[in-house]
Amino acid sequence: MAQASQPGLNRPKTQAGKMPYWVEPVFTIIAFSGFVIYALWEVLFHNMGTYHNYVSPFFSPDIAGWFGLHILTALYVAWMPLIFRFSCYYYRKEYYRAFSFHPFGCAVTEPKSHQTRHYNGEWKINNLHRYTWFLAVFVLIFLWKDVVQGFIFSNGFGVGIGSLILLINAILLTGYTFSCHAWRNMIGGRKDCFSCTTTHGPKQKPASYGIWQRVSALNVFHGWWAWASMFSVWIADLYVRLLMMGVIHDVRLF
Amino acid sequence: MAEEFVLSIFRGDAEGGEEVEYHVPRIEGMVVLDAVHHVQAHDAQDLAVRWNCKAAHCGSCSAEINGMPKLMCKTRLDEYQGETVHIQPMRTFPIIKDLVTDVSWNYEVAKKIPAFNPGVAAPFHMQQWDVDRIQEFHHCIECFLCQDVCHVLRDHHEQDEYYGPRFMVKMAEFEMHPMDRADRIPQIKNEGGIGLCNVTKCCTTVCPQHIHITDNAIIPLKERVADRYYDPIRNFFRKLGGKDENAKQETPT
Ligand code: SF4
Ligand code: SF4
Ligand code: FES
Ligand code: FES
Numbered sequence: 001m002a003q004a005s006q007p008g009l010n011r012p013k014t015q016a017g018k019m020p021y022w023v024e025p026v027f028t029i030i031a032f033s034g035f036v037i038y039a040l041w042e043v044l045f046h047n048m049g050t051y052h053n054y055v056s057p058f059f060s061p062d063i064a065g066w067f068g069l070h071i072l073t074a075l076y077v078a079w080m081p082l083i084f085r086f087s088c089y090y091y092r093k094e095y096y097r098a099f100s101f102h103p104f105g106c107a108v109t110e111p112k113s114h115q116t117r118h119y120n121g122e123w124k125i126n127n128l129h130r131y132t133w134f135l136a137v138f139v140l141i142f143l144w145k146d147v148v149q150g151f152i153f154s155n156g157f158g159v160g161i162g163s164l165i166l167l168i169n170a171i172l173l174t175g176y177t178f179s180c181h182a183w184r185n186m187i188g189g190r191k192d193c194f195s196c197t198t199t200h201g202p203k204q205k206p207a208s209y210g211i212w213q214r215v216s217a218l219n220v221f222h223g224w225w226a227w228a229s230m231f232s233v234w235i236a237d238l239y240v241r242l243l244m245m246g247v248i249h250d251v252r253l254f
Numbered sequence: 255m256a257e258e259f260v261l262s263i264f265r266g267d268a269e270g271g272e273e274v275e276y277h278v279p280r281i282e283g284m285v286v287l288d289a290v291h292h293v294q295a296h297d298a299q300d301l302a303v304r305w306n307c308k309a310a311h312c313g314s315c316s317a318e319i320n321g322m323p324k325l326m327c328k329t330r331l332d333e334y335q336g337e338t339v340h341i342q343p344m345r346t347f348p349i350i351k352d353l354v355t356d357v358s359w360n361y362e363v364a365k366k367i368p369a370f371n372p373g374v375a376a377p378f379h380m381q382q383w384d385v386d387r388i389q390e391f392h393h394c395i396e397c398f399l400c401q402d403v404c405h406v407l408r409d410h411h412e413q414d415e416y417y418g419p420r421f422m423v424k425m426a427e428f429e430m431h432p433m434d435r436a437d438r439i440p441q442i443k444n445e446g447g448i449g450l451c452n453v454t455k456c457c458t459t460v461c462p463q464h465i466h467i468t469d470n471a472i473i474p475l476k477e478r479v480a481d482r483y484y485d486p487i488r489n490f491f492r493k494l495g496g497k498d499e500n501a502k503q504e505t506p507t
Contacts, residue, residue, distance in 0.1 A: 004345035004346060004408050004409065005345065005346065005347075005348065005411070006342070006343060006344070006345040006346075006347075006348075006349050006355070007264070007271075007342070007345075008264070008318055008321065008342040008343075008345045009318070009320070009321030009340060009342070010321075011321060012320060012321035012322040013320040013321055013337070013340070015320070015333060015334070016333075016334070016335060016336070016337070089453050089473050092452065092453050093452075093453050093454050093455050093468075096452045096453070096454050097454050102405060102452055102454065103405040103409065103454065103456070106322070106403055106456035106459050106460065107318070107321055107322050107323060107403055107408075107456070107460075109409065110405060110409045110410075114409065114410075119406070119409075119410040119412065119450070120450075121406070121447070121449045121450035121451070121452060122449055122450075122451070122452045122453070124449070124484065127476075127479075127480040127483075127484035127485075128480075128484065129480075130477075130480065130485065181469070181473045181474070181477060182477060182480075184474075184477075185474060185477035185478070185481070189474050189477065190474075190477065190478060190481055192384075192429075192430055192431060192432050192434070193384050193432035194381075194383070194384055195380075195381040195383070195384050195432075196432065203381070205383065209383070219469065220466075220469070222469075
């Protein structure tokens with residue numbers, strides 16, 4: 001069944017001055033689809049992602065290069081952030097709503113097709129999200145290396161638009177990765193009693209408590225980090241791609 | 255500005271019913287429950303509505319206002335300026351009459367949750383900062399709006415498989431308590447059915463107490479379930495060390 005037991009409106013009415021419920025899932029559909037199509041184009045049709053000192057986040061680290069491979073090089077990297085995001089609690093919310101209509105919006109009746117299919121809840125595989133977090137951190141280390149490299153031009157230190165784009169991208173990805181729910185659990189969320197674990201007496205707050213609190217503060221905006229970092233990866237890659245294609249030229253600020 | 259509000263209230267019971275339109279004079283700052291009371295006093299004395307506090311504290315006046323689960327006493331009518339306001343009973347629970355539903359299923363679930371089990375007799379000492387995180391869960395007023403909106407219960411009728419968001423909050427309240435010695439993880443996973451929640455967050459959206467149900471209760475519990483059941487590396491070390499990492503820590507002094 002996919003119907004409420006009592007009669008009533010099958011979707012909430014839009015309140016004056018508020019967005020209709022369908023705006024968010026429709027935006028999600030457009031943005032995710034756009035990103036996936038772009039990513040496929042980037043991954044399947046390009047083997048290089050470096051323009052002088054700028055490296056596109058799709059091609060870093062150069063895992064293919066480590067093994068002496070030269071084709072589909074982005075593929076060796078892209079799977080890591082892909083499974084990280086696919087199993088992310090925030091993305092789960094977005095795709096269960098937008099793509100599987102479970103539900104499309106709050107208090108929106110599910111489609112008729114759900115009436116004949118049993119609902120089994122979440123995919124169990126998503127419980128492995130914690131492992132993908134380590135992959136994401138691994139990639140992030142290289143992106144920070146790329147940021148440093150982005151400020152070092154052939155004639156020494158400098159700042160270009162590209163350097164700033166890579167820097168902002170790395171900041172947003174760091175915010176996203178370190179506001180993760182699995183990390184929040186690992187760093188202390190799984191403890192019931194922080195004061196019981198400290199060796200300095202129960203009044204002393206252990207370091208893990210402080211970190212857990214900070215992660216929790218970041219976590220409130222996890223959805224924001226998720227969107228912002230997805231778009232920053234997109235922009236950073238597009239910028240490097242357009243430079244490589246000669247469509248645009250990098251502007252050196254100094 | 256219109257001098258009156260137009261309400262369309264569901265009248266009926268389990269046999270069926272329909273919405274009936276009522277006109278209520280406009281009073282500055284009026285909430286939906288005020289208007290329903292006006293209808294009850296002037297137009298339909300037999301209109302059934304459950305309420306107690308008129309202050310968003312008792313959790314009795316839950317209903318669906320223009321299709322969205324809300325407290326009638328916390329929803330101002332001027333938010334619906336110029337519209338007909340549809341008021342219906344909660345759709346997830348069996349209707350008794352008009353706006354009153356039978357929410358007793360929730361009390362049956364509540365009985366299944368083992369009481370707080372401190373292992374030692376009170377009084378005991380805790381650090382305030384250790385219990386800060388569960389204070390949020392104490393704000394619940396048991397309005398059951400989250401249960402009403404949750405698609406697992408509302409659309410899929412999995413009442414026998416899933417306790418619902420309100421009781422995940424209750425579970426979290428005990429599970430994260432520094433003094434609780436009960437092992438609640440198996441129940442949360444199995445009878446509690448936490449895997450049925452797909453973190454779509456509608457419970458959080460409707461909660462009048464602004465409890466971060468999904469982010470602070472359900473997802474941390476899902477992570478604890480994963481710690482226990484879905485983490486092969488953790489399991490390996492648990493077996494190797496012959497200790498259960500999830501066992502409760504020693505009683506603090
Ligand atoms: S987040 Fe989970 S519990 Fe809350 S409404 Fe959605 S499915 Fe139900
Ligand atoms: S968690 Fe919020 S929405 Fe759910 S019963 Fe408690 S107060 Fe109501
Ligand atoms: S929950 Fe979103 S990245 Fe882990
Ligand atoms: S009457 Fe008590 S919550 Fe509305």
